[in-house]
Amino acid sequence: MNKLILIVIVSFFSTLAFAQAEPQMADVMRSNGKIYDVVAVCLTILVGLFLYVFIIDRKISKIEKNK
Amino acid sequence: MNKIWWKILSFILLVYTIVCGFLLEVPRLDILNETIRNLYFHVCMWFGMMILFIISFIYSVKYLRGFNYRNDIFARHFAAVGCLFGILGYLTGIIWVKVTWVTDQGQSLGSVLKEPKLIGAAIALLIYGAYFVLRGSFTDIDKRARISAVYNIFAFAMLFPSIWIIPRLVGSLHPGAPGSDSGNPALDKNDMDSTMRMVFYPAVIGWTLLGVWIATLKIRLSIISEKNIFEIKKMN
Structure with a gap:
Protein backbone atom coordinates (compact mmCIF):
# COMPACT_ATOMS: atom_id res chain seq x y z
CA MET A 1 0.00 0.00 0.00
CA GLY A 33 -7.45 17.81 -10.98
CA LYS A 34 -10.16 17.31 -13.58
CA ILE A 35 -8.95 13.76 -14.03
CA TYR A 36 -10.55 12.99 -10.65
CA ASP A 37 -13.93 13.89 -12.15
CA VAL A 38 -13.40 11.28 -14.85
CA VAL A 39 -12.40 8.70 -12.25
CA ALA A 40 -15.45 9.59 -10.13
CA VAL A 41 -17.82 9.24 -13.11
CA CYS A 42 -16.37 5.87 -14.08
CA LEU A 43 -16.47 4.64 -10.49
CA THR A 44 -20.11 5.68 -10.16
CA ILE A 45 -21.00 3.70 -13.27
CA LEU A 46 -19.03 0.72 -11.99
CA VAL A 47 -20.68 0.82 -8.57
CA GLY A 48 -24.11 1.13 -10.21
CA LEU A 49 -23.47 -1.83 -12.49
CA PHE A 50 -22.22 -4.01 -9.65
CA LEU A 51 -25.17 -3.08 -7.45
CA TYR A 52 -27.52 -4.05 -10.25
CA VAL A 53 -25.82 -7.40 -10.85
CA PHE A 54 -25.71 -8.01 -7.11
CA ILE A 55 -29.46 -7.40 -6.76
CA ILE A 56 -30.18 -9.82 -9.63
CA ASP A 57 -27.91 -12.34 -7.91
CA ARG A 58 -29.89 -12.05 -4.66
CA LYS A 59 -33.21 -12.41 -6.45
CA ILE A 60 -32.07 -15.60 -8.16
CA SER A 61 -30.82 -16.95 -4.82
CA LYS A 62 -34.26 -16.31 -3.34
CA ILE A 63 -35.99 -18.17 -6.17
CA GLU A 64 -33.53 -21.06 -5.80
CA LYS A 65 -34.36 -21.36 -2.12
CA ASN A 66 -38.11 -21.41 -2.76
CA LYS A 67 -38.11 -24.26 -5.22
CA MET B 1 -20.79 -20.67 -7.72
CA ASN B 2 -22.75 -19.03 -4.91
CA LYS B 3 -19.71 -17.95 -2.94
CA ILE B 4 -19.38 -14.22 -2.56
CA TRP B 5 -15.64 -13.63 -2.12
CA TRP B 6 -14.73 -13.70 -5.80
CA LYS B 7 -17.56 -11.31 -6.62
CA ILE B 8 -16.18 -8.83 -4.12
CA LEU B 9 -12.69 -9.48 -5.48
CA SER B 10 -13.96 -8.64 -8.95
CA PHE B 11 -15.40 -5.37 -7.67
CA ILE B 12 -12.22 -4.41 -5.82
CA LEU B 13 -10.03 -5.24 -8.81
CA LEU B 14 -12.18 -3.14 -11.14
CA VAL B 15 -12.21 -0.18 -8.75
CA TYR B 16 -8.43 -0.54 -8.62
CA THR B 17 -8.35 -0.70 -12.43
CA ILE B 18 -10.26 2.54 -12.84
CA VAL B 19 -8.48 4.49 -10.10
CA CYS B 20 -4.94 3.38 -10.96
CA GLY B 21 -5.70 3.04 -14.66
CA PHE B 22 -6.49 6.73 -14.92
CA LEU B 23 -4.13 8.12 -12.31
CA LEU B 24 -0.88 6.18 -12.60
CA GLU B 25 1.88 7.28 -14.94
CA VAL B 26 1.98 5.62 -18.37
CA PRO B 27 4.77 5.63 -20.97
CA ARG B 28 4.77 8.78 -23.11
CA LEU B 29 4.48 7.56 -26.68
CA ASP B 30 3.68 9.31 -29.93
CA ILE B 31 0.30 8.61 -31.55
CA LEU B 32 -0.88 6.56 -28.57
CA ASN B 33 -0.51 9.38 -26.02
CA GLU B 34 -3.05 8.94 -23.23
CA THR B 35 -5.08 6.41 -25.21
CA ILE B 36 -2.55 3.80 -24.09
CA ARG B 37 -4.81 3.52 -21.04
CA ASN B 38 -7.32 1.73 -23.26
CA LEU B 39 -5.14 -1.31 -22.63
CA TYR B 40 -6.89 -1.71 -19.27
CA PHE B 41 -10.29 -1.85 -20.93
CA HIS B 42 -10.17 -2.80 -24.61
CA VAL B 43 -7.50 -5.50 -24.35
CA CYS B 44 -9.08 -6.86 -21.16
CA MET B 45 -12.30 -7.47 -23.07
CA TRP B 46 -10.45 -9.79 -25.46
CA PHE B 47 -8.59 -11.52 -22.66
CA GLY B 48 -11.88 -12.01 -20.83
CA MET B 49 -13.45 -13.35 -24.01
CA MET B 50 -10.62 -15.86 -24.45
CA ILE B 51 -10.92 -17.10 -20.87
CA LEU B 52 -14.72 -17.40 -21.10
CA PHE B 53 -14.46 -19.32 -24.39
CA ILE B 54 -11.89 -21.63 -22.80
CA ILE B 55 -14.33 -22.32 -19.93
CA SER B 56 -17.12 -22.91 -22.43
CA PHE B 57 -14.89 -25.32 -24.36
CA ILE B 58 -14.07 -27.26 -21.18
CA TYR B 59 -17.77 -27.64 -20.36
CA SER B 60 -18.50 -28.83 -23.89
CA VAL B 61 -15.85 -31.51 -23.55
CA LYS B 62 -17.27 -32.42 -20.15
CA TYR B 63 -20.73 -32.70 -21.66
CA LEU B 64 -19.50 -35.09 -24.33
CA ARG B 65 -17.83 -37.25 -21.70
CA GLY B 66 -20.87 -37.86 -19.55
CA PHE B 67 -23.86 -36.32 -21.37
CA ASN B 68 -24.82 -34.38 -18.28
CA TYR B 69 -27.27 -31.71 -19.43
CA ARG B 70 -25.98 -29.28 -16.79
CA ASN B 71 -22.63 -29.03 -18.57
CA ASP B 72 -24.42 -28.05 -21.77
CA ILE B 73 -26.11 -25.14 -20.00
CA PHE B 74 -22.74 -24.04 -18.62
CA ALA B 75 -21.06 -24.21 -22.03
CA ARG B 76 -23.83 -22.24 -23.66
CA HIS B 77 -23.88 -19.32 -21.25
CA PHE B 78 -20.11 -19.00 -20.97
CA ALA B 79 -19.99 -18.79 -24.77
CA ALA B 80 -22.73 -16.15 -24.72
CA VAL B 81 -20.92 -13.91 -22.25
CA GLY B 82 -17.69 -14.50 -24.17
CA CYS B 83 -19.41 -13.19 -27.29
CA LEU B 84 -20.65 -10.17 -25.34
CA PHE B 85 -17.06 -9.41 -24.31
CA GLY B 86 -15.92 -9.88 -27.90
CA ILE B 87 -18.52 -7.42 -29.17
CA LEU B 88 -17.53 -4.92 -26.49
CA GLY B 89 -13.90 -5.41 -27.48
CA TYR B 90 -14.82 -4.71 -31.09
CA LEU B 91 -16.80 -1.57 -30.25
CA THR B 92 -14.06 -0.17 -28.02
CA GLY B 93 -11.56 -1.00 -30.75
CA ILE B 94 -13.53 1.10 -33.25
CA ILE B 95 -13.26 4.13 -31.00
CA TRP B 96 -9.55 3.56 -30.46
CA VAL B 97 -8.89 3.12 -34.20
CA LYS B 98 -10.39 6.49 -34.94
CA VAL B 99 -7.89 8.49 -32.88
CA THR B 100 -4.75 6.43 -33.44
CA TRP B 101 -4.66 4.63 -36.78
CA VAL B 102 -6.99 6.83 -38.81
CA THR B 103 -6.31 10.31 -37.44
CA ASP B 104 -2.69 10.11 -36.29
CA GLN B 105 -1.13 7.39 -38.37
CA GLY B 106 -2.99 8.57 -41.46
CA GLN B 107 -4.15 5.08 -42.36
CA SER B 108 -6.92 5.04 -44.93
CA LEU B 109 -10.18 3.37 -44.07
CA GLY B 110 -9.30 0.70 -46.63
CA SER B 111 -6.12 -0.32 -44.87
CA VAL B 112 -7.89 -0.38 -41.52
CA LEU B 113 -10.57 -2.63 -42.96
CA LYS B 114 -7.88 -4.94 -44.33
CA GLU B 115 -6.39 -5.26 -40.86
CA PRO B 116 -6.16 -9.06 -40.39
CA LYS B 117 -6.89 -9.02 -36.69
CA LEU B 118 -10.20 -7.24 -37.29
CA ILE B 119 -11.17 -9.75 -39.97
CA GLY B 120 -9.98 -12.65 -37.82
CA ALA B 121 -11.90 -11.47 -34.79
CA ALA B 122 -15.00 -10.96 -36.93
CA ILE B 123 -14.68 -14.50 -38.30
CA ALA B 124 -14.24 -15.90 -34.79
CA LEU B 125 -17.28 -14.03 -33.48
CA LEU B 126 -19.37 -15.10 -36.47
CA ILE B 127 -18.39 -18.73 -35.89
CA TYR B 128 -19.58 -18.36 -32.31
CA GLY B 129 -22.71 -16.61 -33.61
CA ALA B 130 -23.40 -19.69 -35.72
CA TYR B 131 -23.10 -21.75 -32.52
CA PHE B 132 -26.23 -20.03 -31.20
CA VAL B 133 -28.02 -20.34 -34.53
CA LEU B 134 -27.21 -24.04 -34.50
CA ARG B 135 -28.53 -24.42 -30.96
CA GLY B 136 -31.73 -22.65 -31.85
CA SER B 137 -32.42 -24.88 -34.82
CA PHE B 138 -32.88 -28.09 -32.82
CA THR B 139 -36.08 -29.12 -31.12
CA ASP B 140 -34.63 -32.26 -29.56
CA ILE B 141 -32.74 -31.29 -26.42
CA ASP B 142 -30.24 -34.14 -26.42
CA LYS B 143 -29.43 -33.77 -30.08
CA ARG B 144 -29.05 -30.02 -29.62
CA ALA B 145 -26.70 -30.43 -26.68
CA ARG B 146 -24.62 -33.09 -28.40
CA ILE B 147 -24.16 -31.42 -31.78
CA SER B 148 -23.61 -27.97 -30.38
CA ALA B 149 -20.98 -29.32 -27.98
CA VAL B 150 -19.10 -30.77 -30.95
CA TYR B 151 -19.53 -27.50 -32.84
CA ASN B 152 -18.30 -25.52 -29.84
CA ILE B 153 -15.06 -27.50 -29.87
CA PHE B 154 -14.65 -26.72 -33.56
CA ALA B 155 -15.36 -23.03 -32.93
CA PHE B 156 -12.75 -22.96 -30.20
CA ALA B 157 -10.21 -24.59 -32.49
CA MET B 158 -10.90 -21.90 -35.12
CA LEU B 159 -10.49 -19.11 -32.58
CA PHE B 160 -6.72 -19.52 -32.30
CA PRO B 161 -5.73 -19.31 -35.96
CA SER B 162 -8.17 -16.52 -36.68
CA ILE B 163 -7.28 -14.13 -33.88
CA TRP B 164 -3.79 -15.14 -32.77
CA ILE B 165 -1.89 -16.95 -35.49
CA ILE B 166 -2.91 -15.42 -38.83
CA PRO B 167 -2.66 -11.74 -37.78
CA ARG B 168 0.86 -12.38 -36.47
CA LEU B 169 1.88 -14.13 -39.69
CA VAL B 170 0.59 -11.72 -42.30
CA GLY B 171 1.33 -8.46 -40.56
CA SER B 172 -1.10 -6.30 -38.71
CA LEU B 173 -1.44 -2.84 -37.29
CA HIS B 174 -1.83 -4.45 -33.89
CA PRO B 175 1.31 -4.95 -31.82
CA GLY B 176 2.97 -8.32 -32.08
CA ALA B 177 2.88 -8.47 -35.87
CA PRO B 178 5.95 -8.94 -38.07
CA GLY B 179 7.46 -5.55 -38.80
CA SER B 180 6.58 -4.13 -35.44
CA ASP B 181 9.33 -4.32 -32.85
CA SER B 182 7.29 -6.05 -30.18
CA GLY B 183 7.11 -9.76 -29.62
CA ASN B 184 4.09 -10.76 -27.61
CA PRO B 185 2.77 -7.40 -26.42
CA ALA B 186 0.69 -8.65 -23.53
CA LEU B 187 2.96 -11.28 -22.05
CA ASP B 188 6.52 -10.32 -23.01
CA LYS B 189 8.17 -8.45 -20.17
CA ASN B 190 10.07 -6.19 -22.55
CA ASP B 191 6.94 -4.96 -24.26
CA MET B 192 4.96 -3.55 -21.39
CA ASP B 193 6.00 -1.04 -18.80
CA SER B 194 6.06 -2.53 -15.29
CA THR B 195 3.64 0.11 -13.95
CA MET B 196 1.16 -0.76 -16.69
CA ARG B 197 1.60 -4.44 -15.96
CA MET B 198 0.67 -3.75 -12.34
CA VAL B 199 -2.72 -2.50 -13.47
CA PHE B 200 -3.21 -4.66 -16.55
CA TYR B 201 -3.14 -8.12 -14.97
CA PRO B 202 -5.53 -7.27 -12.10
CA ALA B 203 -7.76 -5.62 -14.70
CA VAL B 204 -7.87 -8.82 -16.77
CA ILE B 205 -8.77 -10.85 -13.68
CA GLY B 206 -11.40 -8.31 -12.57
CA TRP B 207 -13.16 -8.10 -15.93
CA THR B 208 -13.05 -11.87 -16.36
CA LEU B 209 -14.56 -12.45 -12.92
CA LEU B 210 -17.34 -10.01 -13.78
CA GLY B 211 -18.00 -12.00 -16.96
CA VAL B 212 -18.02 -15.26 -15.01
CA TRP B 213 -20.45 -13.72 -12.52
CA ILE B 214 -22.88 -12.68 -15.25
CA ALA B 215 -22.55 -16.12 -16.84
CA THR B 216 -23.31 -17.89 -13.56
CA LEU B 217 -26.41 -15.72 -13.11
CA LYS B 218 -27.65 -16.78 -16.53
CA ILE B 219 -26.78 -20.41 -15.80
CA ARG B 220 -28.70 -20.36 -12.51
CA LEU B 221 -31.69 -18.77 -14.21
CA SER B 222 -31.79 -21.36 -16.95
CA ILE B 223 -31.34 -24.21 -14.45
CA ILE B 224 -34.42 -22.86 -12.63
CA SER B 225 -36.44 -22.42 -15.80
CA GLU B 226 -35.46 -25.83 -17.14
CA LYS B 227 -36.11 -27.52 -13.83
CA ASN B 228 -38.73 -29.75 -15.45
CA ILE B 229 -36.14 -31.27 -17.76
CA PHE B 230 -33.93 -32.20 -14.83
CA GLU B 231 -36.85 -33.79 -13.02
CA ILE B 232 -37.84 -35.87 -16.05
CA LYS B 233 -34.21 -36.96 -16.45
CA LYS B 234 -34.09 -38.04 -12.82
CA MET B 235 -37.29 -40.07 -13.24
CA ASN B 236 -35.75 -41.93 -16.17
Missing part, protein backbone atom coordinates in the same frame (compact mmCIF):
# COMPACT_ATOMS: atom_id res chain seq x y z
CA ASN A 2 2.81 2.40 0.95
CA LYS A 3 4.53 1.54 -2.30
CA LEU A 4 1.34 2.34 -4.19
CA ILE A 5 0.97 5.74 -2.54
CA LEU A 6 4.62 6.42 -3.26
CA ILE A 7 4.12 5.55 -6.93
CA VAL A 8 1.12 7.87 -7.16
CA ILE A 9 3.07 10.73 -5.58
CA VAL A 10 6.16 10.11 -7.69
CA SER A 11 4.04 9.93 -10.82
CA PHE A 12 2.58 13.37 -10.07
CA PHE A 13 6.03 14.87 -9.62
CA SER A 14 7.29 13.29 -12.79
CA THR A 15 4.30 14.72 -14.67
CA LEU A 16 5.36 18.18 -13.54
CA ALA A 17 8.99 17.55 -14.40
CA PHE A 18 8.29 16.44 -17.96
CA ALA A 19 5.51 18.89 -18.67
CA GLN A 20 7.38 20.41 -21.62
CA ALA A 21 8.63 17.14 -23.06
CA GLU A 22 7.22 15.54 -26.20
CA PRO A 23 4.94 13.67 -26.86
CA GLN A 24 1.93 15.48 -25.53
CA MET A 25 -0.05 13.96 -22.71
CA ALA A 26 -3.06 15.22 -20.82
CA ASP A 27 -0.91 16.90 -18.19
CA VAL A 28 -3.20 19.91 -17.79
CA MET A 29 -6.08 17.65 -16.89
CA ARG A 30 -3.92 16.05 -14.26
CA SER A 31 -2.56 19.29 -12.80
CA ASN A 32 -5.95 20.97 -12.41
Whole structure:
Protein backbone atom coordinates (compact mmCIF):
# COMPACT_ATOMS: atom_id res chain seq x y z
CA MET A 1 0.00 0.00 0.00
CA ASN A 2 2.81 2.40 0.95
CA LYS A 3 4.53 1.54 -2.30
CA LEU A 4 1.34 2.34 -4.19
CA ILE A 5 0.97 5.74 -2.54
CA LEU A 6 4.62 6.42 -3.26
CA ILE A 7 4.12 5.55 -6.93
CA VAL A 8 1.12 7.87 -7.16
CA ILE A 9 3.07 10.73 -5.58
CA VAL A 10 6.16 10.11 -7.69
CA SER A 11 4.04 9.93 -10.82
CA PHE A 12 2.58 13.37 -10.07
CA PHE A 13 6.03 14.87 -9.62
CA SER A 14 7.29 13.29 -12.79
CA THR A 15 4.30 14.72 -14.67
CA LEU A 16 5.36 18.18 -13.54
CA ALA A 17 8.99 17.55 -14.40
CA PHE A 18 8.29 16.44 -17.96
CA ALA A 19 5.51 18.89 -18.67
CA GLN A 20 7.38 20.41 -21.62
CA ALA A 21 8.63 17.14 -23.06
CA GLU A 22 7.22 15.54 -26.20
CA PRO A 23 4.94 13.67 -26.86
CA GLN A 24 1.93 15.48 -25.53
CA MET A 25 -0.05 13.96 -22.71
CA ALA A 26 -3.06 15.22 -20.82
CA ASP A 27 -0.91 16.90 -18.19
CA VAL A 28 -3.20 19.91 -17.79
CA MET A 29 -6.08 17.65 -16.89
CA ARG A 30 -3.92 16.05 -14.26
CA SER A 31 -2.56 19.29 -12.80
CA ASN A 32 -5.95 20.97 -12.41
CA GLY A 33 -7.45 17.81 -10.98
CA LYS A 34 -10.16 17.31 -13.58
CA ILE A 35 -8.95 13.76 -14.03
CA TYR A 36 -10.55 12.99 -10.65
CA ASP A 37 -13.93 13.89 -12.15
CA VAL A 38 -13.40 11.28 -14.85
CA VAL A 39 -12.40 8.70 -12.25
CA ALA A 40 -15.45 9.59 -10.13
CA VAL A 41 -17.82 9.24 -13.11
CA CYS A 42 -16.37 5.87 -14.08
CA LEU A 43 -16.47 4.64 -10.49
CA THR A 44 -20.11 5.68 -10.16
CA ILE A 45 -21.00 3.70 -13.27
CA LEU A 46 -19.03 0.72 -11.99
CA VAL A 47 -20.68 0.82 -8.57
CA GLY A 48 -24.11 1.13 -10.21
CA LEU A 49 -23.47 -1.83 -12.49
CA PHE A 50 -22.22 -4.01 -9.65
CA LEU A 51 -25.17 -3.08 -7.45
CA TYR A 52 -27.52 -4.05 -10.25
CA VAL A 53 -25.82 -7.40 -10.85
CA PHE A 54 -25.71 -8.01 -7.11
CA ILE A 55 -29.46 -7.40 -6.76
CA ILE A 56 -30.18 -9.82 -9.63
CA ASP A 57 -27.91 -12.34 -7.91
CA ARG A 58 -29.89 -12.05 -4.66
CA LYS A 59 -33.21 -12.41 -6.45
CA ILE A 60 -32.07 -15.60 -8.16
CA SER A 61 -30.82 -16.95 -4.82
CA LYS A 62 -34.26 -16.31 -3.34
CA ILE A 63 -35.99 -18.17 -6.17
CA GLU A 64 -33.53 -21.06 -5.80
CA LYS A 65 -34.36 -21.36 -2.12
CA ASN A 66 -38.11 -21.41 -2.76
CA LYS A 67 -38.11 -24.26 -5.22
CA MET B 1 -20.79 -20.67 -7.72
CA ASN B 2 -22.75 -19.03 -4.91
CA LYS B 3 -19.71 -17.95 -2.94
CA ILE B 4 -19.38 -14.22 -2.56
CA TRP B 5 -15.64 -13.63 -2.12
CA TRP B 6 -14.73 -13.70 -5.80
CA LYS B 7 -17.56 -11.31 -6.62
CA ILE B 8 -16.18 -8.83 -4.12
CA LEU B 9 -12.69 -9.48 -5.48
CA SER B 10 -13.96 -8.64 -8.95
CA PHE B 11 -15.40 -5.37 -7.67
CA ILE B 12 -12.22 -4.41 -5.82
CA LEU B 13 -10.03 -5.24 -8.81
CA LEU B 14 -12.18 -3.14 -11.14
CA VAL B 15 -12.21 -0.18 -8.75
CA TYR B 16 -8.43 -0.54 -8.62
CA THR B 17 -8.35 -0.70 -12.43
CA ILE B 18 -10.26 2.54 -12.84
CA VAL B 19 -8.48 4.49 -10.10
CA CYS B 20 -4.94 3.38 -10.96
CA GLY B 21 -5.70 3.04 -14.66
CA PHE B 22 -6.49 6.73 -14.92
CA LEU B 23 -4.13 8.12 -12.31
CA LEU B 24 -0.88 6.18 -12.60
CA GLU B 25 1.88 7.28 -14.94
CA VAL B 26 1.98 5.62 -18.37
CA PRO B 27 4.77 5.63 -20.97
CA ARG B 28 4.77 8.78 -23.11
CA LEU B 29 4.48 7.56 -26.68
CA ASP B 30 3.68 9.31 -29.93
CA ILE B 31 0.30 8.61 -31.55
CA LEU B 32 -0.88 6.56 -28.57
CA ASN B 33 -0.51 9.38 -26.02
CA GLU B 34 -3.05 8.94 -23.23
CA THR B 35 -5.08 6.41 -25.21
CA ILE B 36 -2.55 3.80 -24.09
CA ARG B 37 -4.81 3.52 -21.04
CA ASN B 38 -7.32 1.73 -23.26
CA LEU B 39 -5.14 -1.31 -22.63
CA TYR B 40 -6.89 -1.71 -19.27
CA PHE B 41 -10.29 -1.85 -20.93
CA HIS B 42 -10.17 -2.80 -24.61
CA VAL B 43 -7.50 -5.50 -24.35
CA CYS B 44 -9.08 -6.86 -21.16
CA MET B 45 -12.30 -7.47 -23.07
CA TRP B 46 -10.45 -9.79 -25.46
CA PHE B 47 -8.59 -11.52 -22.66
CA GLY B 48 -11.88 -12.01 -20.83
CA MET B 49 -13.45 -13.35 -24.01
CA MET B 50 -10.62 -15.86 -24.45
CA ILE B 51 -10.92 -17.10 -20.87
CA LEU B 52 -14.72 -17.40 -21.10
CA PHE B 53 -14.46 -19.32 -24.39
CA ILE B 54 -11.89 -21.63 -22.80
CA ILE B 55 -14.33 -22.32 -19.93
CA SER B 56 -17.12 -22.91 -22.43
CA PHE B 57 -14.89 -25.32 -24.36
CA ILE B 58 -14.07 -27.26 -21.18
CA TYR B 59 -17.77 -27.64 -20.36
CA SER B 60 -18.50 -28.83 -23.89
CA VAL B 61 -15.85 -31.51 -23.55
CA LYS B 62 -17.27 -32.42 -20.15
CA TYR B 63 -20.73 -32.70 -21.66
CA LEU B 64 -19.50 -35.09 -24.33
CA ARG B 65 -17.83 -37.25 -21.70
CA GLY B 66 -20.87 -37.86 -19.55
CA PHE B 67 -23.86 -36.32 -21.37
CA ASN B 68 -24.82 -34.38 -18.28
CA TYR B 69 -27.27 -31.71 -19.43
CA ARG B 70 -25.98 -29.28 -16.79
CA ASN B 71 -22.63 -29.03 -18.57
CA ASP B 72 -24.42 -28.05 -21.77
CA ILE B 73 -26.11 -25.14 -20.00
CA PHE B 74 -22.74 -24.04 -18.62
CA ALA B 75 -21.06 -24.21 -22.03
CA ARG B 76 -23.83 -22.24 -23.66
CA HIS B 77 -23.88 -19.32 -21.25
CA PHE B 78 -20.11 -19.00 -20.97
CA ALA B 79 -19.99 -18.79 -24.77
CA ALA B 80 -22.73 -16.15 -24.72
CA VAL B 81 -20.92 -13.91 -22.25
CA GLY B 82 -17.69 -14.50 -24.17
CA CYS B 83 -19.41 -13.19 -27.29
CA LEU B 84 -20.65 -10.17 -25.34
CA PHE B 85 -17.06 -9.41 -24.31
CA GLY B 86 -15.92 -9.88 -27.90
CA ILE B 87 -18.52 -7.42 -29.17
CA LEU B 88 -17.53 -4.92 -26.49
CA GLY B 89 -13.90 -5.41 -27.48
CA TYR B 90 -14.82 -4.71 -31.09
CA LEU B 91 -16.80 -1.57 -30.25
CA THR B 92 -14.06 -0.17 -28.02
CA GLY B 93 -11.56 -1.00 -30.75
CA ILE B 94 -13.53 1.10 -33.25
CA ILE B 95 -13.26 4.13 -31.00
CA TRP B 96 -9.55 3.56 -30.46
CA VAL B 97 -8.89 3.12 -34.20
CA LYS B 98 -10.39 6.49 -34.94
CA VAL B 99 -7.89 8.49 -32.88
CA THR B 100 -4.75 6.43 -33.44
CA TRP B 101 -4.66 4.63 -36.78
CA VAL B 102 -6.99 6.83 -38.81
CA THR B 103 -6.31 10.31 -37.44
CA ASP B 104 -2.69 10.11 -36.29
CA GLN B 105 -1.13 7.39 -38.37
CA GLY B 106 -2.99 8.57 -41.46
CA GLN B 107 -4.15 5.08 -42.36
CA SER B 108 -6.92 5.04 -44.93
CA LEU B 109 -10.18 3.37 -44.07
CA GLY B 110 -9.30 0.70 -46.63
CA SER B 111 -6.12 -0.32 -44.87
CA VAL B 112 -7.89 -0.38 -41.52
CA LEU B 113 -10.57 -2.63 -42.96
CA LYS B 114 -7.88 -4.94 -44.33
CA GLU B 115 -6.39 -5.26 -40.86
CA PRO B 116 -6.16 -9.06 -40.39
CA LYS B 117 -6.89 -9.02 -36.69
CA LEU B 118 -10.20 -7.24 -37.29
CA ILE B 119 -11.17 -9.75 -39.97
CA GLY B 120 -9.98 -12.65 -37.82
CA ALA B 121 -11.90 -11.47 -34.79
CA ALA B 122 -15.00 -10.96 -36.93
CA ILE B 123 -14.68 -14.50 -38.30
CA ALA B 124 -14.24 -15.90 -34.79
CA LEU B 125 -17.28 -14.03 -33.48
CA LEU B 126 -19.37 -15.10 -36.47
CA ILE B 127 -18.39 -18.73 -35.89
CA TYR B 128 -19.58 -18.36 -32.31
CA GLY B 129 -22.71 -16.61 -33.61
CA ALA B 130 -23.40 -19.69 -35.72
CA TYR B 131 -23.10 -21.75 -32.52
CA PHE B 132 -26.23 -20.03 -31.20
CA VAL B 133 -28.02 -20.34 -34.53
CA LEU B 134 -27.21 -24.04 -34.50
CA ARG B 135 -28.53 -24.42 -30.96
CA GLY B 136 -31.73 -22.65 -31.85
CA SER B 137 -32.42 -24.88 -34.82
CA PHE B 138 -32.88 -28.09 -32.82
CA THR B 139 -36.08 -29.12 -31.12
CA ASP B 140 -34.63 -32.26 -29.56
CA ILE B 141 -32.74 -31.29 -26.42
CA ASP B 142 -30.24 -34.14 -26.42
CA LYS B 143 -29.43 -33.77 -30.08
CA ARG B 144 -29.05 -30.02 -29.62
CA ALA B 145 -26.70 -30.43 -26.68
CA ARG B 146 -24.62 -33.09 -28.40
CA ILE B 147 -24.16 -31.42 -31.78
CA SER B 148 -23.61 -27.97 -30.38
CA ALA B 149 -20.98 -29.32 -27.98
CA VAL B 150 -19.10 -30.77 -30.95
CA TYR B 151 -19.53 -27.50 -32.84
CA ASN B 152 -18.30 -25.52 -29.84
CA ILE B 153 -15.06 -27.50 -29.87
CA PHE B 154 -14.65 -26.72 -33.56
CA ALA B 155 -15.36 -23.03 -32.93
CA PHE B 156 -12.75 -22.96 -30.20
CA ALA B 157 -10.21 -24.59 -32.49
CA MET B 158 -10.90 -21.90 -35.12
CA LEU B 159 -10.49 -19.11 -32.58
CA PHE B 160 -6.72 -19.52 -32.30
CA PRO B 161 -5.73 -19.31 -35.96
CA SER B 162 -8.17 -16.52 -36.68
CA ILE B 163 -7.28 -14.13 -33.88
CA TRP B 164 -3.79 -15.14 -32.77
CA ILE B 165 -1.89 -16.95 -35.49
CA ILE B 166 -2.91 -15.42 -38.83
CA PRO B 167 -2.66 -11.74 -37.78
CA ARG B 168 0.86 -12.38 -36.47
CA LEU B 169 1.88 -14.13 -39.69
CA VAL B 170 0.59 -11.72 -42.30
CA GLY B 171 1.33 -8.46 -40.56
CA SER B 172 -1.10 -6.30 -38.71
CA LEU B 173 -1.44 -2.84 -37.29
CA HIS B 174 -1.83 -4.45 -33.89
CA PRO B 175 1.31 -4.95 -31.82
CA GLY B 176 2.97 -8.32 -32.08
CA ALA B 177 2.88 -8.47 -35.87
CA PRO B 178 5.95 -8.94 -38.07
CA GLY B 179 7.46 -5.55 -38.80
CA SER B 180 6.58 -4.13 -35.44
CA ASP B 181 9.33 -4.32 -32.85
CA SER B 182 7.29 -6.05 -30.18
CA GLY B 183 7.11 -9.76 -29.62
CA ASN B 184 4.09 -10.76 -27.61
CA PRO B 185 2.77 -7.40 -26.42
CA ALA B 186 0.69 -8.65 -23.53
CA LEU B 187 2.96 -11.28 -22.05
CA ASP B 188 6.52 -10.32 -23.01
CA LYS B 189 8.17 -8.45 -20.17
CA ASN B 190 10.07 -6.19 -22.55
CA ASP B 191 6.94 -4.96 -24.26
CA MET B 192 4.96 -3.55 -21.39
CA ASP B 193 6.00 -1.04 -18.80
CA SER B 194 6.06 -2.53 -15.29
CA THR B 195 3.64 0.11 -13.95
CA MET B 196 1.16 -0.76 -16.69
CA ARG B 197 1.60 -4.44 -15.96
CA MET B 198 0.67 -3.75 -12.34
CA VAL B 199 -2.72 -2.50 -13.47
CA PHE B 200 -3.21 -4.66 -16.55
CA TYR B 201 -3.14 -8.12 -14.97
CA PRO B 202 -5.53 -7.27 -12.10
CA ALA B 203 -7.76 -5.62 -14.70
CA VAL B 204 -7.87 -8.82 -16.77
CA ILE B 205 -8.77 -10.85 -13.68
CA GLY B 206 -11.40 -8.31 -12.57
CA TRP B 207 -13.16 -8.10 -15.93
CA THR B 208 -13.05 -11.87 -16.36
CA LEU B 209 -14.56 -12.45 -12.92
CA LEU B 210 -17.34 -10.01 -13.78
CA GLY B 211 -18.00 -12.00 -16.96
CA VAL B 212 -18.02 -15.26 -15.01
CA TRP B 213 -20.45 -13.72 -12.52
CA ILE B 214 -22.88 -12.68 -15.25
CA ALA B 215 -22.55 -16.12 -16.84
CA THR B 216 -23.31 -17.89 -13.56
CA LEU B 217 -26.41 -15.72 -13.11
CA LYS B 218 -27.65 -16.78 -16.53
CA ILE B 219 -26.78 -20.41 -15.80
CA ARG B 220 -28.70 -20.36 -12.51
CA LEU B 221 -31.69 -18.77 -14.21
CA SER B 222 -31.79 -21.36 -16.95
CA ILE B 223 -31.34 -24.21 -14.45
CA ILE B 224 -34.42 -22.86 -12.63
CA SER B 225 -36.44 -22.42 -15.80
CA GLU B 226 -35.46 -25.83 -17.14
CA LYS B 227 -36.11 -27.52 -13.83
CA ASN B 228 -38.73 -29.75 -15.45
CA ILE B 229 -36.14 -31.27 -17.76
CA PHE B 230 -33.93 -32.20 -14.83
CA GLU B 231 -36.85 -33.79 -13.02
CA ILE B 232 -37.84 -35.87 -16.05
CA LYS B 233 -34.21 -36.96 -16.45
CA LYS B 234 -34.09 -38.04 -12.82
CA MET B 235 -37.29 -40.07 -13.24
CA ASN B 236 -35.75 -41.93 -16.17
